[in-house]
Amino acid sequence: DAGVTQSPTHLIKTRGQQVTLRCSPKSGHDTVSWYQQALGQGPQFIFQYYEEEERQRGNFPDRFSGHQFPNYSSELNVNALLLGDSALYLCASSSPGLGTQYFGPGTRLLVL
């Protein structure tokens, strides 16, 4: 039973560029959440997708957008990258309702 997978594992971009991160949920899960974890901090909630719609959103600007596909996989897009966007981006999946969130290995983004 595959767990949550994310790609790529590492990414280097320059300011102003755009980036797309991908996530495949754990088998049987239909809800995907994205978190940003800055160095030395706890993860911060970006948004959550369910039934291909954004269900909840944290305090992040519109430069952060996402998508969920019919197979429940998800993408996180960040436009006009800033140096402060450098972080570990974590994807978590859960089953319907208040299921426990299981996390993927993350994508480390470095913005130069």
Next chain:
Amino acid sequence: AQKVTQAQTEISVVEKEDVTLDCVYETRDTTYYLFWYKQPPSGELVFLIRRNSFDEQNEISGRYSWNFQKSTSSFNFTITASQVVDSAVYFCALSAGNTPLVFGKGTRLSVIA
């Protein structure tokens, strides 16, 4: 609003010592869930335990145990006979109502051989 405080930023212990990681939470909801996750150097958050607000029973799983006390809004985590493999950052998290997870800042545990 929900808040989780992990006052211990870093803890260092010698192998085989017991260690307790503290977690204090704030919420006005009567129904909520508390979690502990482990983050090894690889970065992946590993789920350890979930406890709902109506179940104050302490739980033990091998060398791990959790003490949930609503009276003090605490959900502390104890590792007995620590091992080097326990070295990681540990996060306490809270989900109340239908809100997403709110994490503490984490406690970095170093177990020295």
